[in-house]
Amino acid sequence: MRAVHTVKEIREFLESEKNIGLVPTMGALHAGHEKLIQTARAECDVLVVSIFVNPLQFGPNEDFARYPRPLAQDLEVCERNGADFVFVPSVQEMYPLPQVTFVDVERVSEHLCGKFRPGHFRGVATVVLKLLNVVRPHRAYFGEKDMQQLLVIRRMVSDLNLPVLIAGVPTVRESDGLALSSRNRYLNAEERKAASALHRALQEAANRIQAGEQDAAKVRQGAVALLNDSGMIRVEYFEIVDPVELQPVDTIKGPVRIAAAIWIGTTRLIDNVSA
Protein backbone atom coordinates (compact mmCIF):
# COMPACT_ATOMS: atom_id res chain seq x y z
CA MET A 1 0.00 0.00 0.00
CA ARG A 2 1.18 3.53 -0.75
CA ALA A 3 -0.12 6.82 0.64
CA VAL A 4 -0.36 9.38 -2.16
CA HIS A 5 -0.70 13.08 -1.49
CA THR A 6 -0.96 14.76 -4.88
CA VAL A 7 -3.30 14.62 -7.83
CA LYS A 8 -0.35 14.35 -10.19
CA GLU A 9 1.05 11.31 -8.45
CA ILE A 10 -2.19 9.33 -8.12
CA ARG A 11 -2.93 10.03 -11.73
CA GLU A 12 0.42 8.68 -12.87
CA PHE A 13 -0.40 5.40 -11.20
CA LEU A 14 -3.82 5.09 -12.85
CA GLU A 15 -3.28 6.65 -16.24
CA SER A 16 -4.32 4.94 -19.47
CA GLU A 17 -2.33 5.19 -22.69
CA LYS A 18 -4.65 6.32 -25.47
CA ASN A 19 -4.35 9.69 -27.17
CA ILE A 20 -7.88 10.71 -28.08
CA GLY A 21 -8.84 14.11 -29.49
CA LEU A 22 -12.36 15.59 -29.33
CA VAL A 23 -13.78 18.47 -31.38
CA PRO A 24 -17.20 19.31 -29.91
CA THR A 25 -19.41 21.19 -32.39
CA MET A 26 -23.05 22.05 -33.03
CA GLY A 27 -22.57 21.13 -36.72
CA ALA A 28 -23.15 23.54 -39.62
CA LEU A 29 -19.43 23.15 -40.07
CA HIS A 30 -17.40 25.88 -41.77
CA ALA A 31 -13.70 26.52 -42.38
CA GLY A 32 -13.26 27.48 -38.70
CA HIS A 33 -14.43 24.02 -37.65
CA GLU A 34 -12.24 22.47 -40.35
CA LYS A 35 -9.23 24.14 -38.80
CA LEU A 36 -10.22 22.70 -35.40
CA ILE A 37 -10.54 19.23 -36.92
CA GLN A 38 -7.26 19.50 -38.82
CA THR A 39 -5.40 20.69 -35.73
CA ALA A 40 -6.82 17.78 -33.72
CA ARG A 41 -6.05 15.32 -36.51
CA ALA A 42 -2.38 16.38 -36.51
CA GLU A 43 -2.06 16.02 -32.73
CA CYS A 44 -4.09 12.91 -31.83
CA ASP A 45 -4.18 9.19 -32.62
CA VAL A 46 -7.94 8.84 -32.44
CA LEU A 47 -10.08 11.77 -33.58
CA VAL A 48 -13.71 12.20 -32.49
CA VAL A 49 -15.92 15.03 -33.75
CA SER A 50 -19.24 15.52 -31.97
CA ILE A 51 -22.22 17.20 -33.58
CA PHE A 52 -24.99 18.15 -31.17
CA VAL A 53 -27.24 21.20 -31.12
CA ASN A 54 -27.60 21.46 -27.37
CA PRO A 55 -31.02 22.76 -26.28
CA LEU A 56 -29.71 23.51 -22.76
CA GLN A 57 -27.54 26.41 -23.94
CA PHE A 58 -30.28 28.26 -25.85
CA GLY A 59 -32.56 30.76 -24.14
CA PRO A 60 -36.34 30.55 -24.68
CA ASN A 61 -36.27 33.33 -27.31
CA GLU A 62 -33.10 32.21 -29.05
CA ASP A 63 -32.51 30.37 -32.34
CA PHE A 64 -32.54 26.70 -31.24
CA ALA A 65 -35.32 25.77 -33.69
CA ARG A 66 -33.85 27.54 -36.71
CA TYR A 67 -30.20 26.68 -36.00
CA PRO A 68 -28.89 25.06 -39.23
CA ARG A 69 -28.51 21.25 -39.24
CA PRO A 70 -26.97 20.21 -42.60
CA LEU A 71 -25.95 16.74 -41.36
CA ALA A 72 -24.98 15.10 -44.66
CA GLN A 73 -22.62 17.96 -45.52
CA ASP A 74 -21.21 17.95 -41.98
CA LEU A 75 -20.40 14.24 -42.17
CA GLU A 76 -18.67 14.87 -45.49
CA VAL A 77 -16.52 17.61 -43.86
CA CYS A 78 -15.59 15.24 -41.01
CA GLU A 79 -14.73 12.44 -43.43
CA ARG A 80 -12.63 14.71 -45.64
CA ASN A 81 -10.66 15.96 -42.65
CA GLY A 82 -9.84 12.53 -41.29
CA ALA A 83 -12.19 12.06 -38.32
CA ASP A 84 -12.22 8.51 -36.95
CA PHE A 85 -15.59 8.87 -35.23
CA VAL A 86 -18.39 11.36 -35.44
CA PHE A 87 -20.61 11.33 -32.41
CA VAL A 88 -24.10 12.48 -33.39
CA PRO A 89 -26.43 11.83 -30.46
CA SER A 90 -30.11 12.70 -30.34
CA VAL A 91 -31.44 15.04 -27.63
CA GLN A 92 -33.00 11.96 -26.02
CA GLU A 93 -29.63 10.17 -26.04
CA MET A 94 -27.92 13.11 -24.31
CA TYR A 95 -30.78 13.84 -21.89
CA PRO A 96 -32.59 10.55 -21.26
CA LEU A 97 -33.91 11.81 -17.89
CA PRO A 98 -34.95 15.37 -17.02
CA GLN A 99 -31.52 16.97 -16.48
CA VAL A 100 -31.28 18.15 -12.87
CA THR A 101 -27.48 18.35 -12.67
CA PHE A 102 -25.88 21.58 -13.81
CA VAL A 103 -22.38 22.98 -13.82
CA ASP A 104 -21.82 26.66 -13.10
CA VAL A 105 -18.51 28.38 -13.70
CA GLU A 106 -18.96 31.56 -11.72
CA ARG A 107 -16.96 34.74 -12.30
CA VAL A 108 -15.62 33.75 -15.76
CA SER A 109 -19.22 33.56 -17.03
CA GLU A 110 -20.36 36.72 -15.21
CA HIS A 111 -19.84 39.37 -17.92
CA LEU A 112 -19.95 39.60 -21.75
CA CYS A 113 -22.27 36.94 -23.22
CA GLY A 114 -22.92 35.54 -19.73
CA LYS A 115 -24.69 38.75 -18.81
CA PHE A 116 -26.95 38.81 -21.87
CA ARG A 117 -27.62 35.08 -22.22
CA PRO A 118 -28.58 33.91 -18.70
CA GLY A 119 -28.12 30.15 -18.39
CA HIS A 120 -26.09 29.94 -21.62
CA PHE A 121 -22.75 29.02 -20.08
CA ARG A 122 -24.43 26.71 -17.57
CA GLY A 123 -25.79 24.85 -20.60
CA VAL A 124 -22.44 24.92 -22.39
CA ALA A 125 -20.43 23.76 -19.36
CA THR A 126 -22.92 20.99 -18.61
CA VAL A 127 -23.01 19.57 -22.12
CA VAL A 128 -19.26 19.86 -22.66
CA LEU A 129 -18.66 18.03 -19.38
CA LYS A 130 -21.06 15.30 -20.53
CA LEU A 131 -19.24 15.00 -23.87
CA LEU A 132 -15.85 14.90 -22.15
CA ASN A 133 -17.16 12.12 -19.90
CA VAL A 134 -18.52 10.19 -22.85
CA VAL A 135 -15.41 10.42 -25.04
CA ARG A 136 -12.71 10.86 -22.38
CA PRO A 137 -10.33 12.63 -24.72
CA HIS A 138 -6.78 13.70 -23.90
CA ARG A 139 -7.29 16.89 -25.86
CA ALA A 140 -10.41 18.87 -26.75
CA TYR A 141 -10.45 21.71 -29.27
CA PHE A 142 -12.40 24.97 -29.13
CA GLY A 143 -12.34 28.05 -31.38
CA GLU A 144 -11.01 31.34 -30.02
CA LYS A 145 -13.94 33.12 -31.69
CA ASP A 146 -16.07 31.91 -28.75
CA MET A 147 -13.46 33.17 -26.32
CA GLN A 148 -15.63 33.27 -23.20
CA GLN A 149 -16.75 29.70 -23.90
CA LEU A 150 -13.10 28.63 -24.25
CA LEU A 151 -12.16 30.24 -20.93
CA VAL A 152 -15.26 28.91 -19.13
CA ILE A 153 -14.38 25.38 -20.28
CA ARG A 154 -10.74 25.83 -19.38
CA ARG A 155 -11.59 26.95 -15.86
CA MET A 156 -14.16 24.15 -15.46
CA VAL A 157 -11.56 21.58 -16.50
CA SER A 158 -9.03 22.99 -14.07
CA ASP A 159 -11.52 23.33 -11.18
CA LEU A 160 -12.93 19.82 -11.71
CA ASN A 161 -9.56 18.07 -12.24
CA LEU A 162 -10.52 16.76 -15.65
CA PRO A 163 -7.49 15.09 -17.23
CA VAL A 164 -7.90 16.80 -20.60
CA LEU A 165 -6.00 19.58 -22.33
CA ILE A 166 -8.25 22.33 -23.71
CA ALA A 167 -6.71 23.68 -26.89
CA GLY A 168 -7.78 27.06 -28.30
CA VAL A 169 -7.58 27.39 -32.08
CA PRO A 170 -7.32 30.86 -33.72
CA THR A 171 -10.39 32.36 -35.38
CA VAL A 172 -10.72 31.91 -39.13
CA ARG A 173 -11.90 35.08 -40.93
CA GLU A 174 -13.33 36.09 -44.28
CA SER A 175 -11.16 38.45 -46.37
CA ASP A 176 -12.98 41.49 -44.88
CA GLY A 177 -12.27 40.30 -41.33
CA LEU A 178 -15.67 38.78 -40.47
CA ALA A 179 -15.14 35.79 -38.17
CA LEU A 180 -16.58 32.56 -39.56
CA SER A 181 -19.74 31.52 -37.75
CA SER A 182 -22.58 29.14 -38.49
CA ARG A 183 -24.87 32.11 -37.89
CA ASN A 184 -23.36 34.17 -40.75
CA ARG A 185 -25.70 32.30 -43.07
CA TYR A 186 -28.65 34.12 -41.46
CA LEU A 187 -27.36 37.43 -42.96
CA ASN A 188 -28.72 38.85 -46.22
CA ALA A 189 -26.29 40.59 -48.64
CA GLU A 190 -26.68 44.04 -47.11
CA GLU A 191 -26.35 42.73 -43.54
CA ARG A 192 -23.34 40.65 -44.54
CA LYS A 193 -21.65 43.78 -45.81
CA ALA A 194 -22.37 45.70 -42.61
CA ALA A 195 -21.11 42.81 -40.47
CA SER A 196 -17.47 43.49 -41.34
CA ALA A 197 -17.61 46.56 -39.09
CA LEU A 198 -17.47 44.28 -36.03
CA HIS A 199 -13.92 43.10 -36.61
CA ARG A 200 -12.89 46.57 -37.84
CA ALA A 201 -14.10 48.15 -34.58
CA LEU A 202 -12.33 45.52 -32.46
CA GLN A 203 -9.13 45.93 -34.44
CA GLU A 204 -9.23 49.72 -34.18
CA ALA A 205 -9.70 49.43 -30.40
CA ALA A 206 -6.71 47.07 -30.23
CA ASN A 207 -4.64 49.53 -32.28
CA ARG A 208 -5.45 52.42 -29.95
CA ILE A 209 -4.45 50.33 -26.94
CA GLN A 210 -1.23 49.26 -28.63
CA ALA A 211 -0.56 52.94 -29.37
CA GLY A 212 -0.69 53.63 -25.62
CA GLU A 213 -4.30 54.49 -24.77
CA GLN A 214 -5.00 53.26 -21.24
CA ASP A 215 -8.52 54.60 -20.71
CA ALA A 216 -10.89 51.72 -21.47
CA ALA A 217 -13.93 54.04 -21.60
CA LYS A 218 -12.35 56.13 -24.37
CA VAL A 219 -11.38 53.08 -26.41
CA ARG A 220 -14.85 51.67 -26.00
CA GLN A 221 -16.55 54.95 -26.98
CA GLY A 222 -14.62 55.17 -30.25
CA ALA A 223 -15.41 51.60 -31.19
CA VAL A 224 -19.11 51.86 -30.36
CA ALA A 225 -19.33 55.05 -32.46
CA LEU A 226 -17.79 53.22 -35.40
CA LEU A 227 -20.31 50.38 -35.06
CA ASN A 228 -23.24 52.80 -34.76
CA ASP A 229 -22.10 54.59 -37.95
CA SER A 230 -23.30 51.70 -40.10
CA GLY A 231 -26.90 52.42 -39.13
CA MET A 232 -27.62 48.67 -39.24
CA ILE A 233 -25.89 47.51 -36.08
CA ARG A 234 -27.18 47.43 -32.51
CA VAL A 235 -24.33 46.99 -30.02
CA GLU A 236 -25.22 44.52 -27.25
CA TYR A 237 -21.88 44.88 -25.48
CA PHE A 238 -18.38 46.08 -26.24
CA GLU A 239 -16.02 45.37 -23.33
CA ILE A 240 -12.36 45.42 -22.45
CA VAL A 241 -11.62 42.65 -19.96
CA ASP A 242 -8.74 40.77 -18.35
CA PRO A 243 -7.76 37.65 -20.30
CA VAL A 244 -8.30 35.06 -17.53
CA GLU A 245 -11.48 35.79 -15.57
CA LEU A 246 -12.92 38.28 -18.09
CA GLN A 247 -13.57 41.02 -15.56
CA PRO A 248 -13.97 44.55 -16.98
CA VAL A 249 -10.84 46.70 -16.89
CA ASP A 250 -10.96 50.50 -16.40
CA THR A 251 -7.30 51.35 -16.83
CA ILE A 252 -5.40 49.19 -19.28
CA LYS A 253 -2.02 48.20 -17.82
CA GLY A 254 -1.45 44.69 -19.17
CA PRO A 255 -2.81 42.25 -21.72
CA VAL A 256 -6.58 42.46 -22.29
CA ARG A 257 -9.26 40.91 -24.44
CA ILE A 258 -11.62 43.17 -26.35
CA ALA A 259 -14.94 41.42 -26.93
CA ALA A 260 -18.20 42.47 -28.51
CA ALA A 261 -21.66 41.21 -29.40
CA ILE A 262 -23.81 42.98 -31.98
CA TRP A 263 -27.20 42.49 -33.56
CA ILE A 264 -27.78 42.96 -37.28
CA GLY A 265 -31.48 42.48 -37.92
CA THR A 266 -32.40 39.28 -36.09
CA THR A 267 -28.85 37.91 -36.18
CA ARG A 268 -26.49 38.12 -33.21
CA LEU A 269 -22.74 38.04 -33.91
CA ILE A 270 -19.79 37.96 -31.50
CA ASP A 271 -16.08 38.43 -31.95
CA ASN A 272 -12.97 39.32 -29.94
CA VAL A 273 -9.32 40.26 -30.28
CA SER A 274 -6.31 40.50 -27.96
CA ALA A 275 -4.44 43.69 -27.11
Place this chain on the structure above:
Amino acid sequence: MRAVHTVKEIREFLESEKNIGLVPTMGALHAGHEKLIQTARAECDVLVVSIFVNPLQFGPNEDFARYPRPLAQDLEVCERNGADFVFVPSVQEMYPLPQVTFVDVERVSEHLCGKFRPGHFRGVATVVLKLLNVVRPHRAYFGEKDMQQLLVIRRMVSDLNLPVLIAGVPTVRESDGLALSSRNRYLNAEERKAASALHRALQEAANRIQAGEQDAAKVRQGAVALLNDSGMIRVEYFEIVDPVELQPVDTIKGPVRIAAAIWIGTTRLIDNVSA
Protein backbone atom coordinates in the same frame (compact mmCIF):
# COMPACT_ATOMS: atom_id res chain seq x y z
CA MET B 1 -14.65 6.63 -40.27
CA ARG B 2 -17.77 5.55 -38.42
CA ALA B 3 -20.78 7.63 -37.35
CA VAL B 4 -21.81 6.68 -33.82
CA HIS B 5 -25.19 7.61 -32.38
CA THR B 6 -25.21 6.30 -28.83
CA VAL B 7 -23.19 6.90 -25.70
CA LYS B 8 -22.93 3.16 -25.16
CA GLU B 9 -21.42 2.53 -28.54
CA ILE B 10 -18.84 5.32 -28.53
CA ARG B 11 -17.76 4.26 -25.09
CA GLU B 12 -17.21 0.67 -26.17
CA PHE B 13 -14.77 1.91 -28.78
CA LEU B 14 -12.80 4.03 -26.31
CA GLU B 15 -12.97 2.05 -23.13
CA SER B 16 -9.91 1.21 -21.03
CA GLU B 17 -9.50 -2.07 -19.21
CA LYS B 18 -8.69 -1.34 -15.57
CA ASN B 19 -11.05 -2.15 -12.74
CA ILE B 20 -10.48 0.55 -10.15
CA GLY B 21 -12.57 1.00 -7.00
CA LEU B 22 -12.81 4.25 -5.01
CA VAL B 23 -14.04 4.71 -1.45
CA PRO B 24 -14.28 8.48 -0.84
CA THR B 25 -14.23 9.35 2.88
CA MET B 26 -13.59 12.25 5.22
CA GLY B 27 -11.51 9.96 7.45
CA ALA B 28 -12.28 9.24 11.12
CA LEU B 29 -12.91 5.76 9.82
CA HIS B 30 -15.26 3.42 11.70
CA ALA B 31 -16.74 -0.02 11.04
CA GLY B 32 -19.15 1.50 8.49
CA HIS B 33 -16.20 2.69 6.42
CA GLU B 34 -14.49 -0.66 6.89
CA LYS B 35 -17.48 -2.33 5.33
CA LEU B 36 -17.25 0.05 2.36
CA ILE B 37 -13.55 -0.73 1.96
CA GLN B 38 -14.08 -4.47 2.30
CA THR B 39 -16.89 -4.45 -0.26
CA ALA B 40 -14.72 -2.50 -2.70
CA ARG B 41 -11.75 -4.78 -2.04
CA ALA B 42 -13.81 -7.84 -2.95
CA GLU B 43 -15.08 -6.28 -6.20
CA CYS B 44 -12.10 -4.38 -7.64
CA ASP B 45 -8.54 -5.03 -8.82
CA VAL B 46 -7.13 -1.72 -7.66
CA LEU B 47 -8.56 -0.17 -4.48
CA VAL B 48 -8.22 3.54 -3.71
CA VAL B 49 -9.48 5.09 -0.46
CA SER B 50 -9.54 8.88 -0.32
CA ILE B 51 -9.45 10.83 2.93
CA PHE B 52 -10.33 14.50 2.62
CA VAL B 53 -12.31 16.74 4.97
CA ASN B 54 -13.86 18.94 2.30
CA PRO B 55 -14.34 22.55 3.45
CA LEU B 56 -16.77 23.22 0.57
CA GLN B 57 -19.50 21.02 2.07
CA PHE B 58 -19.51 22.62 5.53
CA GLY B 59 -21.62 25.68 6.30
CA PRO B 60 -20.05 28.65 8.11
CA ASN B 61 -21.45 27.53 11.49
CA GLU B 62 -20.79 23.83 11.05
CA ASP B 63 -18.08 21.56 12.47
CA PHE B 64 -15.34 21.79 9.83
CA ALA B 65 -12.70 22.88 12.34
CA ARG B 66 -13.53 20.30 14.99
CA TYR B 67 -14.19 17.41 12.60
CA PRO B 68 -11.93 14.53 13.81
CA ARG B 69 -8.75 13.84 11.79
CA PRO B 70 -7.03 10.77 13.28
CA LEU B 71 -4.83 10.20 10.21
CA ALA B 72 -2.42 7.57 11.58
CA GLN B 73 -5.30 5.37 12.75
CA ASP B 74 -7.11 5.88 9.44
CA LEU B 75 -4.09 4.76 7.43
CA GLU B 76 -3.88 1.69 9.64
CA VAL B 77 -7.56 0.88 8.89
CA CYS B 78 -6.91 1.23 5.15
CA GLU B 79 -3.81 -0.95 5.31
CA ARG B 80 -5.58 -3.63 7.34
CA ASN B 81 -8.45 -3.77 4.86
CA GLY B 82 -6.26 -4.12 1.79
CA ALA B 83 -6.29 -0.66 0.16
CA ASP B 84 -3.75 -0.27 -2.64
CA PHE B 85 -3.68 3.51 -2.48
CA VAL B 86 -4.85 6.07 0.01
CA PHE B 87 -5.32 9.48 -1.50
CA VAL B 88 -4.84 12.13 1.19
CA PRO B 89 -4.69 15.52 -0.49
CA SER B 90 -4.33 18.86 1.28
CA VAL B 91 -7.00 21.54 0.85
CA GLN B 92 -4.48 23.42 -1.32
CA GLU B 93 -3.99 20.33 -3.49
CA MET B 94 -7.74 19.97 -4.06
CA TYR B 95 -8.42 23.71 -4.45
CA PRO B 96 -5.24 25.27 -5.87
CA LEU B 97 -7.26 28.18 -7.35
CA PRO B 98 -10.35 29.84 -5.86
CA GLN B 99 -13.01 27.28 -6.83
CA VAL B 100 -15.52 28.97 -9.14
CA THR B 101 -16.96 25.79 -10.70
CA PHE B 102 -19.81 24.15 -8.83
CA VAL B 103 -22.12 21.23 -9.51
CA ASP B 104 -25.75 21.44 -8.47
CA VAL B 105 -28.06 18.45 -8.44
CA GLU B 106 -31.44 20.10 -8.24
CA ARG B 107 -34.60 18.38 -7.02
CA VAL B 108 -32.80 15.43 -5.33
CA SER B 109 -31.01 17.91 -3.05
CA GLU B 110 -34.11 20.05 -2.46
CA HIS B 111 -35.50 18.52 0.75
CA LEU B 112 -34.16 16.75 3.90
CA CYS B 113 -30.56 17.80 4.63
CA GLY B 114 -30.51 19.94 1.48
CA LYS B 115 -33.09 22.22 3.04
CA PHE B 116 -31.25 22.66 6.33
CA ARG B 117 -27.68 22.74 5.02
CA PRO B 118 -27.73 25.19 2.10
CA GLY B 119 -24.74 24.61 -0.18
CA HIS B 120 -23.92 21.25 1.43
CA PHE B 121 -24.78 19.03 -1.54
CA ARG B 122 -23.25 21.51 -3.97
CA GLY B 123 -20.02 21.03 -1.99
CA VAL B 124 -20.43 17.25 -1.87
CA ALA B 125 -21.25 16.90 -5.58
CA THR B 126 -18.36 19.17 -6.56
CA VAL B 127 -15.72 17.39 -4.49
CA VAL B 128 -16.94 13.90 -5.40
CA LEU B 129 -16.83 14.83 -9.08
CA LYS B 130 -13.27 16.09 -8.59
CA LEU B 131 -12.28 12.85 -6.86
CA LEU B 132 -13.93 10.76 -9.57
CA ASN B 133 -11.98 12.74 -12.18
CA VAL B 134 -8.74 12.28 -10.31
CA VAL B 135 -9.05 8.54 -9.69
CA ARG B 136 -11.33 7.55 -12.63
CA PRO B 137 -12.68 4.50 -10.85
CA HIS B 138 -15.03 1.95 -12.36
CA ARG B 139 -16.88 1.70 -9.06
CA ALA B 140 -17.26 4.12 -6.17
CA TYR B 141 -18.73 3.18 -2.79
CA PHE B 142 -20.98 5.23 -0.52
CA GLY B 143 -22.78 4.37 2.71
CA GLU B 144 -26.58 4.18 2.75
CA LYS B 145 -26.55 6.07 6.06
CA ASP B 146 -25.98 9.23 4.03
CA MET B 147 -28.86 8.29 1.74
CA GLN B 148 -29.47 11.71 0.23
CA GLN B 149 -25.77 12.01 -0.57
CA LEU B 150 -25.84 8.60 -2.24
CA LEU B 151 -28.83 9.56 -4.41
CA VAL B 152 -27.40 13.01 -5.25
CA ILE B 153 -24.18 11.36 -6.42
CA ARG B 154 -26.05 8.69 -8.34
CA ARG B 155 -28.13 11.27 -10.18
CA MET B 156 -25.06 13.43 -10.87
CA VAL B 157 -23.26 10.42 -12.34
CA SER B 158 -26.23 9.57 -14.53
CA ASP B 159 -26.86 13.18 -15.64
CA LEU B 160 -23.17 13.81 -16.40
CA ASN B 161 -22.51 10.48 -18.18
CA LEU B 162 -19.76 9.51 -15.79
CA PRO B 163 -18.64 5.96 -16.57
CA VAL B 164 -18.68 4.81 -12.94
CA LEU B 165 -20.99 2.57 -10.98
CA ILE B 166 -22.13 4.09 -7.67
CA ALA B 167 -22.53 1.31 -5.13
CA GLY B 168 -24.57 1.83 -1.95
CA VAL B 169 -23.44 -0.17 1.07
CA PRO B 170 -25.88 -0.88 3.96
CA THR B 171 -25.57 1.09 7.18
CA VAL B 172 -23.61 -0.51 10.01
CA ARG B 173 -25.29 -0.08 13.41
CA GLU B 174 -24.40 -0.40 17.09
CA SER B 175 -26.30 -3.08 19.03
CA ASP B 176 -28.94 -0.49 20.09
CA GLY B 177 -29.53 0.52 16.47
CA LEU B 178 -27.49 3.75 16.36
CA ALA B 179 -25.96 4.14 12.89
CA LEU B 180 -22.18 4.41 12.96
CA SER B 181 -20.98 7.94 12.25
CA SER B 182 -17.74 9.81 12.77
CA ARG B 183 -19.81 12.37 14.64
CA ASN B 184 -20.96 9.86 17.31
CA ARG B 185 -17.70 10.56 19.11
CA TYR B 186 -18.99 14.07 19.91
CA LEU B 187 -21.67 12.52 22.20
CA ASN B 188 -21.20 12.22 25.96
CA ALA B 189 -22.50 9.10 27.76
CA GLU B 190 -25.97 10.50 28.42
CA GLU B 191 -26.33 11.85 24.87
CA ARG B 192 -25.09 8.57 23.43
CA LYS B 193 -27.83 6.75 25.32
CA ALA B 194 -30.53 9.13 24.06
CA ALA B 195 -29.26 8.82 20.47
CA SER B 196 -30.64 5.32 20.06
CA ALA B 197 -34.15 6.83 19.88
CA LEU B 198 -33.41 8.01 16.33
CA HIS B 199 -33.29 4.55 14.82
CA ARG B 200 -36.12 3.37 17.07
CA ALA B 201 -38.39 6.15 15.79
CA LEU B 202 -37.49 5.44 12.16
CA GLN B 203 -38.09 1.73 12.67
CA GLU B 204 -41.42 2.29 14.35
CA ALA B 205 -42.51 4.52 11.47
CA ALA B 206 -41.48 1.80 9.01
CA ASN B 207 -43.45 -0.77 11.00
CA ARG B 208 -46.61 1.36 10.92
CA ILE B 209 -46.29 1.78 7.16
CA GLN B 210 -45.70 -1.93 6.68
CA ALA B 211 -48.81 -2.54 8.81
CA GLY B 212 -50.83 -0.53 6.28
CA GLU B 213 -50.80 3.10 7.46
CA GLN B 214 -50.88 5.33 4.37
CA ASP B 215 -51.15 8.75 5.99
CA ALA B 216 -47.61 10.16 6.10
CA ALA B 217 -48.59 12.94 8.52
CA LYS B 218 -49.85 10.40 11.10
CA VAL B 219 -46.72 8.29 10.81
CA ARG B 220 -44.57 11.36 11.14
CA GLN B 221 -46.47 12.64 14.19
CA GLY B 222 -45.99 9.39 16.11
CA ALA B 223 -42.29 9.27 15.37
CA VAL B 224 -41.67 12.90 16.30
CA ALA B 225 -43.53 12.36 19.60
CA LEU B 226 -41.31 9.40 20.38
CA LEU B 227 -38.17 11.50 19.70
CA ASN B 228 -39.45 14.40 21.81
CA ASP B 229 -40.11 12.01 24.72
CA SER B 230 -36.40 11.71 25.44
CA GLY B 231 -36.26 15.38 26.43
CA MET B 232 -32.75 15.61 24.96
CA ILE B 233 -33.53 15.56 21.25
CA ARG B 234 -34.46 18.41 18.95
CA VAL B 235 -35.94 17.15 15.67
CA GLU B 236 -34.62 19.06 12.64
CA TYR B 237 -36.67 17.09 10.15
CA PHE B 238 -38.51 13.79 9.95
CA GLU B 239 -39.76 13.12 6.43
CA ILE B 240 -41.32 10.38 4.33
CA VAL B 241 -40.11 10.71 0.74
CA ASP B 242 -40.02 8.84 -2.56
CA PRO B 243 -36.87 6.73 -2.96
CA VAL B 244 -35.52 8.34 -6.19
CA GLU B 245 -35.93 12.12 -6.10
CA LEU B 246 -36.65 12.36 -2.36
CA GLN B 247 -39.81 14.42 -2.72
CA PRO B 248 -42.20 14.38 0.28
CA VAL B 249 -45.06 11.92 0.05
CA ASP B 250 -48.49 12.62 1.57
CA THR B 251 -50.22 9.32 0.89
CA ILE B 252 -47.99 6.26 0.99
CA LYS B 253 -48.76 3.97 -1.94
CA GLY B 254 -45.38 2.51 -2.84
CA PRO B 255 -41.84 2.19 -1.53
CA VAL B 256 -40.63 5.18 0.50
CA ARG B 257 -37.61 6.32 2.45
CA ILE B 258 -38.06 7.61 5.96
CA ALA B 259 -35.29 10.04 6.83
CA ALA B 260 -34.56 12.18 9.87
CA ALA B 261 -32.05 14.61 11.31
CA ILE B 262 -31.87 15.37 15.00
CA TRP B 263 -29.78 17.49 17.32
CA ILE B 264 -28.53 16.19 20.66
CA GLY B 265 -26.72 19.03 22.37
CA THR B 266 -24.36 20.43 19.74
CA THR B 267 -24.27 17.20 17.74
CA ARG B 268 -26.34 16.63 14.63
CA LEU B 269 -27.18 13.03 13.66
CA ILE B 270 -28.96 11.67 10.60
CA ASP B 271 -30.39 8.26 9.72
CA ASN B 272 -32.90 6.65 7.39
CA VAL B 273 -34.74 3.40 6.69
CA SER B 274 -36.79 1.95 3.82
CA ALA B 275 -40.47 1.06 4.00
